[in-house]
Structure formats: structure tokens, C-alpha cells
Amino acid sequence: FHAAAAPPPPLVLLPRSPSPSKRYFPIPLDSLEEEYRIRSADDGKLFREDGLCTCGFYFSSHENWASREHNREKNRYPNILPYDHSRVVLSHLDGHLCSDYINASYIDGYKEKNKFIAAQGPKPETVADFWQMIWEQKTATIVMLTNLKERKEEKCYQYWPEKGCWMYGNVRVAMEDATVLVDYTIRKFCIQYVTPRLVTQLHFTSWPDFGVPFTPIGMLKFLKKVKRSIHPTAGVGRTGTFIVIDSMIDMMHMDQRVDVFGFVSRIREQRCQLIQTDMQYSFIYQALLEYYLYGDTELDVCSLEGHLQRLHNTRAPHDRLGLEEEFRKLTNVRIMKENMRTGNLPANMKKNRVLQIIPYDFNRVILSVKRGQEFTDYINASFIDGYRQKDYFIATQGPLSHTVEDFWRMVWEWRCHSIVTLTELKEREQEKCFQYWPSEGSATFGDYTVELTGDTLCETFTLKDMVLTYRPEKQSQHVRHFHFHGWPEIGIPAEGRGMIDIIAAVQRQQQQSGNRPIIVHCSAGAGRTGTFIALSTILERVKAEGLLDVFQTVKSLRMQRPHMVQTVEQYDFCYRVVQDFVDIYSDYANFK
Structure with a gap:
């Protein structure tokens, strides 16, 4: 590199001296x-x-x-x-x-x-x-x-x-x-x-x-x-x-x-x-x-139906389905525990809903440190790349009762205008997410007041408009909350139309409010969250290029946050939704 540049971090430059004694063979x-x-x-x-x-x-x-x-x-x-x-x-x-x-x-x-x-x-x-x-x-x-x-x-x-x-x-x-x-x-x-x-x-x-x-x-x-x-x-x-x-x-x-x-x-x-x-x-x-x-796992949308048939075909009763084999390869993506130091600090452990799903240090969402309070820059949330933009999503867990203020602090500090919730507050008698919004009127969480200004019931999701106010500065911003109700407590949605609709609604909101990060969460911020983000990214590419790569999209997500798209059923659902999208919107006009 140029000699006048500032000193770089240590790199091993390869010198010009040969070592003729050693022979190398093709591998x-x-x-x-x-x-x-x-x-x-x-x-x-x-x-x-x-x-x-x-x-x-x-x-x-x-x-x-x-x-x-x-x-x-x-x-x-x-x-x-x-x-x-x-x-x-x-x-x-x-x-x-x-x-x-x-x-x-x-x-x-x-x-x-x-x-x-x-x-x-x-x-x-x-x-x-x-x-x-x-x-x-x-x-x-x-x-x-x-x-x-x-x-x-x-x-x-x-x-x-x-x-x-x-x-x-x-x-x-x-x-x-x-x-x-x-x-x-x-x-x-x-x-x-x-x-x-x-x-x-x-x-x-x-x-x-x-x-x-x-x-x-x-x-x-x-x-x-x-x-x-x-x-x-x-x-x-x-x-x-x-x-x-x-x-x-x-x-x-x-x-x-x-x-x-x-x-x-x-x-x-x-x-x-x-x-x-x-x-x-x-x-x-x-x-x-x-x-x-x-290998090359990219598909043209025209070949998707045939690919799905092959993934679900088995030659003999004891053979592993192609789909299961493809998903098994994804589970080989190494979880980098050495890059989870911040989330594993004793002061931060209680802020994690599921101890197996902790953000990596290199892409975790960092909050401002509260004056005089150590370890207040942590929230269990990860920046995730989209199709066109880096850090387009924030994947996070459903807030706990004691992390709600941190959640709204993240919304405020990163100027987010879209929140997607993919879980009910309780499922099978267990809390999956603390209710961090008011049912009516307003609610205050630490330095933040959240006021409900609109509540619309769509076919598979509820759309809430809220005003978030940071009280010390008396400044406010609009937030739109999309709560998807189409995910059953066990398994996956029966069809993909509801997921297609909510993804389209979120994208329209982004076009109107500016492309700040979209906050997406389920309970742990991995399974359903990963599925939603994967589908948003895949469908955006299908719309733009007529191409998709479900395998590499999910693999990339798993390298950014552990366990994204947790089950083979969720992985299969990604394929199914894309096929539904192609069948319903072959001209893509409604999606745009």
C-alpha cells in the first residue's frame, strides 16, 4: 500500500524470497x-x-x-x-x-x-x-x-x-x-x-x-x-x-x-x-x-417448483430427504462462542431470554452508556444485512420486563420506525414477550413514553401506530408496529400469503419513513425472526432479479446471529412462501 498512508494494523506481507526446496502438489x-x-x-x-x-x-x-x-x-x-x-x-x-x-x-x-x-x-x-x-x-x-x-x-x-x-x-x-x-x-x-x-x-x-x-x-x-x-x-x-x-x-x-x-x-x-x-x-x-x-445453490424462479419436488423426494424409505440434508449442512455453521463475550458478562446474562442465543460482538446493537452506570450499552440484538443494504434489520428477542426501556432506547437511538412482532405475548402458558406497548392511551418506560395513536386489524396482523417520546429532550418520533398473528404455537403457518402480506406492508412503510433498520423479534429472536428476515431478503431478490438462494441466505443469517431459522420446517417454509409468491404475484406488481 501507499507509503504515505497511516500505519495499518499488523499484516504479514509476503516477501520475495523463494523456498525452492519444498514441493507442492495439486489437491x-x-x-x-x-x-x-x-x-x-x-x-x-x-x-x-x-x-x-x-x-x-x-x-x-x-x-x-x-x-x-x-x-x-x-x-x-x-x-x-x-x-x-x-x-x-x-x-x-x-x-x-x-x-x-x-x-x-x-x-x-x-x-x-x-x-x-x-x-x-x-x-x-x-x-x-x-x-x-x-x-x-x-x-x-x-x-x-x-x-x-x-x-x-x-x-x-x-x-x-x-x-x-x-x-x-x-x-x-x-x-x-x-x-x-x-x-x-x-x-x-x-x-x-x-x-x-x-x-x-x-x-x-x-x-x-x-x-x-x-x-x-x-x-x-x-x-x-x-x-x-x-x-x-x-x-x-x-x-x-x-x-x-x-x-x-x-x-x-x-x-x-x-x-x-x-x-x-x-x-x-x-x-x-x-x-x-x-x-x-x-x-x-x-x-x-x-x-x-x-456448490451453486442459486435458482431461477422458473426452476423452483422442480427443485422443491427434488428436495421432498426420497428414493428409499430410509433415505434422508434432500431438504433435510440441505438443512443439515446449515447446522454445520460454527457458532462462534468466542465472539459472544459481551452478552456473557455476568451483568448482562439476566438480559438474555435464551442463553443459547446471544449476539456476536462484531455486529451487536450498541446502546449509549447511561451516565454513571456500567454495562448499560448491551441489548440482546444483532444488526443483520438485507438484500440491498447492510444493517437493514435488527434481530432481537422479545423484551423482558426489565429490558423494555432498553428496547425503546434502541428504537430511539437507532431511529427505527418499523417493529415486527412474530409471537403472541404468551404461548402454551409461557411468556414469550413482555407487552412493551400500551393497550390504549400511553405508557412510560424509564425515560420513554409510548402513546398509541392508531390500531388497525388486518387479515393476519395488527398494525399499531405509536408516538415514541424521549422525555428528557421532549422530542418524539413515529413508530409503526406490525404484530403477526398467523404463526401457530406449534409448527409453521399453514400457507404463505399472510407472511407475504406483512412483508409487503413493512416494505411500504420503509419507503415512506426512510430506510432505517427494521426491528424484528419473536421470543428468542432466532427461529421466526430468522425466517421473516430470510423471506424479506429472498423475496426482494426474486422481485429484482428473478433469482433466489434460500440456502446461502439462511447460511449468511446464521453467520450473523446463532440459530437463525431454527428448524427444518421453518427452512421448508421459506421455499414454500417463495413458491406461493411466484404463483400469486407472477408479475410482482402487487408486491411492489
């Missing part, structure tokens, strides 16, 4: 899980050793053209330069000798020569060169793996117009469309030099400033959208990670094995430092293992 797919376990042991020691060995390929003498004086200012980093033998050569403009240079390299795929172009993020003075390259190379897809700024340092100049069109050198670029999703943004440009051409940019926005993504799920989903040109900041570490994952998945399909070490060694002969840290090297294996274990 058969049936050995991949065990190989990953072995290499992850001892804090990833073997990943570091493997990474060191791939770093021996560095040909500084082959960077003559990139290091010439008239090209130096075009390089974002002086130590990351393309090799002469693999650099992308632009057409000369007006006889200028130096006009053929751009910091970009051809990179092979697994079997396809020059499948990728790895380029640095454009600088202001190289934007025209970048678009010239896109035009001349007939590139249809650009993959961007960096944000424009990270830790206040420019990583890539914005080389596209927000709206309208701009001229970059001789190429006209017009913004046609932009779609923002939770992990990436898709932009479509019409570019024109002589004739117009459509170019799609896929911008992965979930790569952290340092390290690697928490899970490879988003990256693997993103990978499916990608075809040709890649440019993170320096055109090396993240670019190399992406290229290796893509190419090794190709190798999986063709040869039933992977050879990360051999492939990384090969592409480092085409561009230096393609994989910069041991974390990137480990992430490659993590992504490949994820793909091998779970």
Missing part, C-alpha cells in the same frame, strides 16, 4: 477440507509458508517501459509495475511515444490465455488511458474491488459520471443505470468512440480496508457476475485473490482438483505481487472450500 477435491484444516492450524502457519514460496517470482529487470521517466507519474505505486512481456499496450496517440503505456497486465485464466486484465485503479491523469484500454480491448465487464477511498486515502479516482455523460479523452461515457446491492453495485455505461457499446461495471464494496471479507459468500455470488477486466487499487493483492478463486473453480470443474500454489506461481510471472498477504492466500482456500462443500 484432490475430496482432500480439500482436511487440507484447509491442516493449513489453518497453528494460526495459519502453513498458509504463511505457502505464501512465502509463491513470492519468488519478481523480475525487476522486466519493468523497463513502466519505469521510464515519462511513464512514472502514471503509476499509483512505484513498486507495482507491469512487466514488459505482459503489459497492455495502447495505440499511440498523435505520434506520442509514451501514449501506449498504462499500468495494466494480461493475466491467464486456468486454461484461457489472457482471460483477465489486471489494472491499477485509475488516477486523474490516467482516466482517459483507462477508457481507451476498455475500448481497444473490447472489454464488456469491469470488476472493481476497491472503494474510491479507504481510511481517508484515495485508492481509485472516480472514472465514471454519476449521471449524464462525460468525455474522457476520445471516449464518451454515459451512465445508463446503477443498482446498489448489499455487497456490490452494478453500473451500466454506454461508451462511444465511433459506435456505441455497452459496458457493465461490477463494484464489490464489501472488501474491508485491511484483511479479507469475513465470509466468502458475497465474493462467490459476485464472481458469478464477472467476465473480463479487473482493477482494485494497485491491481495486485485483491485482483490476484479474485483471479485465483475464479481460475481454481474452473480447475475444480475440469480436473476435480485445485493447485493454488502452482497457479499463483504462474500468474506472478505475469504481474508482480498478485497475492500480497497470508490472509488473502488463506481466503482463497476458504472460498474454494465453501464452493466445494455447498
